[in-house]
Amino acid sequence: MSDVVNPGASVDAVKLGQIKQLTLITYILYAVSAFVGVTAIVAIIINYVKRDDTVGTIYESHFTWQIRTFWWSLVWFVVGMATIWMLGLGALVLIADGIWVIYRIVKGFLNFNEDKPMVIQ
Numbered sequence: 001m002s003d004v005v006n007p008g009a010s011v012d013a014v015k016l017g018q019i020k021q022l023t024l025i026t027y028i029l030y031a032v033s034a035f036v037g038v039t040a041i042v043a044i045i046i047n048y049v050k051r052d053d054t055v056g057t058i059y060e061s062h063f064t065w066q067i068r069t070f071w072w073s074l075v076w077f078v079v080g081m082a083t084i085w086m087l088g089l090g091a092l093v094l095i096a097d098g099i100w101v102i103y104r105i106v107k108g109f110l111n112f113n114e115d116k117p118m119v120i121q
Contacts, residue, residue, distance in 0.1 A: 016057060020112075022050055023059045026066055027109050034098075044070045061117040062108060068120075069104040073097055 026043045033040035047067050054060040076097035084090030111118055 015053075019050075019054055019057055019059045022046065023054075023062050023112060026063075027105060027112060030066060030069070030101075031105050031109075034102075040070060058115065058117040061120055062112055064120050065104070065108050065118040069101060069108070073101045073104075076100070 026046050029039040029043035029046070033043070044067065047063050047070070051060075051063050051067075054063050076093060080090045080093035080097055082090065083093060108118060
């Protein structure tokens with residue numbers, strides 16, 4: 001039996017439970033990364049390694065949400081650090097980035113907690 005879940009294929013309850021638990025773990029790792037940055041690296045690796053397992057489940061959208069949050073946050077972090085010397089502009093970018101990441105983690109976790117997929121645009 002393959003570990004890859006095909007779109008539209010039925011996922012058994014045990015497999016779905018494992019995916020759900022893994023999704024929660026990645027949200028926790030992203031939240032902890034505010035204090036211990038390396039946990040975001042662990043979370044993004046998990047997202048990419050296990051992404052195929054989420055296809056066809058509500059957790060697929062959560063993994064996409066987490067991956068996009070990571071990469072966009074990294075982009076804005078780099079921009080903020082590169083412009084920190086410009087009259088505090090970089091500091092404002094870093095603060096905005098931090099608030100945005102907190103929003104994304106909270107919104108994602110709330111949808112996760114209610115068994116709702118993320119709306120990805």
